[in-house]
Amino acid sequence: QAVGGGGGAGGMDSLAMGQSAAGSQGGIGDAAASAASTDSQVWVKGASSYAMFGQSATGDGNAHAVDLTAGDSLFAQGADSVAVYGESTAKGAKGNITINLNGQYTIGGAGTGVAAMLVGGADNTLNNHSLLYAMGATPSFTIQASQFQAFQAFLLAPGPVVPTNAILESLLDDFSPLAITGTSGDDHVENSKIADTLGRVIGNMDLGGGTNSFHNIADASMVGLKTIDLGGGKFTNDGLFTNQGIGVVAKVDVTGGFTQIFSGDFVTDVDLNNQITDALALTVAGDFDGEAPLNFLSIDKLFAEYVLATGSAMTDSGITPTTLHPAVGFNFLTKVVGGTDLVLYADNPTFLELAQDPNSGTTDPGVFQMAQYLDDVEASSSPDNPMALLINMLRFLPDEMELGSALTRLTPHYAVHTFEMINRSTDIMLEAARECTGVPAYKDPDGRCVWASISPQAEYSRDAGAGTTSRDDVMKTMSLGGIGEVSQHWSLGATIGRTEFDSKIDFNGELLSATTGESWQAYALAKYADKNYFIDFAVGGGTGSFKGERDTHLDQVAFIPGETLIGDYLPEALLPGIGNSVTYTQKTAQFGGSARLGITQE
Structure with missing residues (x-):
């Protein structure tokens, strides 16, 4: 002194x-x-x-x-x-x-x-x-449970205590x-x-x-809490800058300007549920290069646009928003709006574009329809969209292949497939009726034919190739019916039947959905014969009841929940997701008819 x-x-x-x-x-x-x-x-x-x-x-x-x-x-x-x-x-x-x-x-x-x-x-x-x-x-303060024993030992050491492994957010007050x-x-x-x-x-x-000035040099870090008063001077960031630490959304007021160069990181927490992000409010100009690592704390609403920094003037020198992991559906960018605001926005590819990309691994038209449906929902909605969580989880998937697989899992192939199964069971029933009318007994003087048929293990498989789903169905059909002549040319009859279904749909060798069910069907039969020509008719319908389970899993989105006093990030956590599977029941009813023209050979 x-x-x-x-x-x-x-x-x-x-x-x-x-x-x-x-x-x-x-x-x-x-x-x-x-x-x-x-x-x-x-x-x-x-x-x-x-x-x-x-x-x-x-x-x-x-x-x-x-x-x-x-x-x-x-x-x-x-x-x-x-x-x-x-x-x-x-x-x-x-x-x-x-x-x-x-x-x-x-x-x-x-x-x-x-x-x-x-x-x-x-x-x-x-x-x-x-x-x-x-x-x-x-x-x-709060520390992680895994660090508690080490911290107890630290407390016993002589000298002042620095809670290095304390969670920074718990110390803010x-x-x-x-x-x-x-x-x-x-x-x-x-x-x-x-x-x-x-x-x-x-x-x-x-x-x-x-x-005045503050220079945060590469590899150093600055945690702003509420205010940085430089008396109009400039803050230069070559290192890491964060508002109240990662995992906390906050606005920091800077009395002065802010320049971030190519090596700098402005860590930006994003809370979509509340539609807010970390932000800087400058009294002088801002100029941003480097990166803005984005850490999403919630994703239950759609992404909009957010002001990252506002100042008397603003320059975007190439700052690049980045994500914790690759996100194929998001293309985050920044722009200057009104000459004063640095705005974070997204120019995303459509789901249809991603699904139709050869790398998606899918060529299924049904999947493309699902992708278009998601695009329509996203385009016509505000951030408060009940499907926002699903849309965001899909966009956060790492690549086109993962997205294609996810869209395939979400496409309800079974809804159409139940109709196909009922149609095939109808074919089995009608074929039994037509076979009966062709046996010699049908030519007996009374002109009648009665049958009872059991098809215990009718199997159907279809694999349309790479990029599509494969199907394996097992049907057990029981039917009975009768038909008899009512005139020289006409015969009338009816048939009724029941079918049990066990169906599986796979994609890329993995089970996509499993469905079981049953259907009841009844058809009125008619046949007109003249010499060696005939035409037969079947008119009727049936109802089906199906239940099953479908794989709908999507990878949950990771985020960093916080950091310690010394800047070590806490282990990644997962945001809430959707269920890994859905169970469903479906009631199906269909009615129709068929006609067949044929020639008999004596």
Whole structure:
């Protein structure tokens, strides 16, 4: 500490913005330069304490440079305490303040406490390589169950406790209002990672009225909470920037501009249920390159358009939205709207285009109809669509092949197939009737024919080739009937029958659906014969009752539910999905007739 006019002290008053910690700041004379360094951890426990303090302060005179270097961690977690304090104040010239934080942690206190405070100065630089934030020593937080035993051991170790594996979201209410403050100087924060440090800043900032800047260098991270006041200066992001951590949707107000270059990531949480995303509100211009990793927290509504950043002007320099895993149905893009808003939107391929892609592995017209149906539903609806979850899950599938298989599973092939099965059982019944009329007994003088027929194991299989479904049906049909002559040329009769069905539909060698059921049918029969020509008729119908189960599974969409204090992502979790199968019942009724013209050979 160097004080013009002598004296000097630290204390509570020093923590008010714009105040000096010097006990005789009104002294006359120049204040010498001040420098200090530490090679080991500094831990102070009292209220209004400083872990590291450097000051060059005077009244009438000039102040000089302040250089502080922390070679290890700084802890000042008491109420209204400061981890590192640098001041150069005077009515005359002021010196530059340089603070180097090379330790693992820089943690300020509760209440009005901050991690780093720069007071006055001219062209000031804060080089942070540590995990920097402000918080009291006894926060409440949540950790994963798998980390609990390790954390208990950590608590028993001597020294201050840093809950490194605490879930960041559970700590949001415990962070102090400000992490870094400045006053009248030009304050420049350089945040970077070196060796085994994190280069991570968590919290709000108020750098005061100078020409200020914050540079988040590649591989470093910044977690904005609510406000970043750069006094109109610029935030440059080469590393990772997130609003309140991944897994939390929040808006951060930036008093200044924001530029993200090609190596930067603006992590963006998306909550479709509430139609909101992370966003930045800038008072100056924004310019975005790099990536915007998207983390979907809910998908029960359709995707619309969302403002990621707004400023006095906006430039899209090529920022690329990305997803946690490949998503074949989504094509996320950004655009500038109105010259001031960076908007996230999607220009998606249609389901029909994806289904008809050769890579989908399907050529089934029924599947194409299902794809078109989904396109129509999506195009005609608002985000509040009851089918939004299904549509989004399909779009999040990784490739065309997976989508083609999913659309095939969702296509209700069995609905049409039940009619086909009844038609085939009708053919079996009518064939039994026609065979009876052709036996010699039918030519007896009384002209009658009565039959009872059992077809215990009629099998039908169809495989139309690659890209379509295959079917295997087993039908057990029992029928009885009779027909007799009523005139020289005409014979009349009837038949009734019952069929049991057991049907399976497969796709690419995997079971798609299994259906069982039964049908009852009755037909009136007529035959006209003249010489060696005849024509026979069948008119009637039947009803069927079917039940079955169909595979409708879709892969659930993964997301990252949060991160720890030190920025480690929690294991991926899965969003709610739809059922893996559906059971169904179907009642079928059909009526019709047939006619056959033939020639008999004597």
